[in-house]
Amino acid sequence: MSEVFHRIRRLPPYVFEHINPIKAKARAEGVDIIDLGMGNPDLPTPEHIVNKLKETVADPRTHRYSTSKGIPGLRKAQASYYGRRFGVKLNPDTQVVATLGSKEGFANMAQAITAPGDVVLVPNPTYPIHSFGFIMSGGVVRSMPADPNEDFMRSLDRAVRHSIPKPIALVLNYPANPTAYTADLDFYTEVVKYCKANDIFILSDLAYSEIYFDEAPPPSVLQVPGAMDIAVEFTSMSKTYSMPGWRVGFAVGNERLIAALARVKSYLDYGAFTPIQVAAVAALNGSDEVVDEVRKIYKHRRDVMVESFGRAGWSIPVPRATMFAWAPIPDQFAHLGSLEFAKLLIQETGVGVAPGVGFGEYGDQYIRLAFVENEQRIRQAARNVKKLLGGKTGQGNVVPLKA
Numbered sequence: 111m112s113e114v115f116h117r118i119r120r121l122p123p124y125v126f127e128h129i130n131p132i133k134a135k136a137r138a139e140g141v142d143i144i145d146l147g148m149g150n151p152d153l154p155t156p157e158h159i160v161n162k163l164k165e166t167v168a169d170p171r172t173h174r175y176s177t178s179k180g181i182p183g184l185r186k187a188q189a190s191y192y193g194r195r196f197g198v199k200l201n202p203d204t205q206v207v208a209t210l211g212s213k214e215g216f217a218n219m220a221q222a223i224t225a226p227g228d229v230v231l232v233p234n235p236t237y238p239i240h241s242f243g244f245i246m247s248g249g250v251v252r253s254m255p256a257d258p259n260e261d262f263m264r265s266l267d268r269a270v271r272h273s274i275p276k277p278i279a280l281v282l283n284y285p286a287n288p289t290a291y292t293a294d295l296d297f298y299t300e301v302v303k304y305c306k307a308n309d310i311f312i313l314s315d316l317a318y319s320e321i322y323f324d325e326a327p328p329p330s331v332l333q334v335p336g337a338m339d340i341a342v343e344f345t346s347m348s349k350t351y352s353m354p355g356w357r358v359g360f361a362v363g364n365e366r367l368i369a370a371l372a373r374v375k376s377y378l379d380y381g382a383f384t385p386i387q388v389a390a391v392a393a394l395n396g397s398d399e400v401v402d403e404v405r406k407i408y409k410h411r412r413d414v415m416v417e418s419f420g421r422a423g424w425s426i427p428v429p430r431a432t433m434f435a436w437a438p439i440p441d442q443f444a445h446l447g448s449l450e451f452a453k454l455l456i457q458e459t460g461v462g463v464a465p466g467v468g469f470g471e472y473g474d475q476y477i478r479l480a481f482v483e484n485e486q487r488i489r490q491a492a493r494n495v496k497k498l499l500g501g502k503t504g505q506g507n508v509v510p511l512k513a
């Protein structure tokens with residue numbers, strides 16, 4: 111009998127498993143950790159959504175098994191969102207599935223469409239499920255650049271021509287986690303044209319559809335005429351409505367892919383608890399003001415982070431979307447790589463971050479900082495970091511671990 115199971119051997123420990131014990135030890139010693147590591151929204155779910163859940167849960171009829179592809183009202187609400195936000199018309203019965211968070215939807219889509227040895231093109235660095243969803247399903251991942259710049263189409267063509275067998279799918283994720291790269295409709299148009307010509311499915315992760323800071327909101331790949339023939343897209347309630355623990359997301363788009371996902375899910379789950387789905391309907395059909403508010407808070411935190419870390423001597427490129435900054439490791443620490451630098455940050459400054467290598471080997475010169483602490487604490491984190499970077503001590507009062 112093998113010591114380690116076949117699938118488990120293909121899943122390295124989540125990167126936070128290296129960091130969390132250090133964080134826990136520091137906390138146990140009384141250090142106030144300012145945690146910019148996980149992208150776990152700290153804002154409360156808006157009250158009207160919580161109230162809808164409370165009201166619905168009182169009805170015993172909602173306590174039975176729900177439906178694995180989502181209640182009709184929820185699929186309809188998601189179709190209307192796509193209509194008003196992107197001008198994309200969706201059939202709620204055949205082109206929309208509600209998922210237990212977009213992560214579950216993505217992983218089960220990978221499972222539904224992958225045969226052993228199938229090649230999939232995945233950005234690197236990227237959110238881990240984009241690659242490991244396929245690896246768990248027996249697929250083979252070929253890395254693509256995450257940056258949708260002028261070289262992207264050349265890289266795509268090279269990857270397709272040199273992959274044997276030919277890739278079955280391409281993963282896109284804009285606005286991107288962890289890099290915060292964004293893409294426009296011209297980019298999607300070129301990619302769709304190429305993938306259609308080469309019979310490659312597109313899986314687009316649009317979890318940050320509403321967390322953007324520019325005038326122009328991020329587009330959907332489904333806005334490209336004909337994209338529906340080859341593309342599905344995943345969206346999430348987690349960030350848009352600060353509902354990460356509720357586990358509600360969606361897959362929409364190509365009917366064949368959506369049917370495949372629905373089939374797999376019908377064997378695995380009975381859908382989210384009905385009151386959660388009803389509350390999600392209230393969120394989607396409710397006022398956009400709550401979403402504007404969430405966006406405003408993340409934008410403010412972004413500005414505070416870029417400004418205060420910049421003054422501390424750590425220059426951070428300004429992210430145009432998502433709830434993350436993707437910051438090159440400061441020169442004097444670049445030789446450490448991202449994991450060792452992340453450990454050093456916790457030990458010496460009490461600031462928790464995500465090491466870039468956790469998102470793929472091409473992320474190892476970067477650190478991801480999430481906007482999940484309030485303005486005051488972000489400023490405090492910057493003051494603590496300033497000490498490590500050799501700047502003058504601010505008014506920080508962190509107790510360094512080794513003190």
Ligand SMILES: Cc1ncc(COP(=O)(O)O)c(C=O)c1O
Binds near residue numbers: 210211345347354358
């Ligand atoms: C790009 C991306 N996709 C998907 C997810 C997962 O979201 P959900 O809570 O809907 O599963 C995240 C969460 O951080 C993410 O960053």
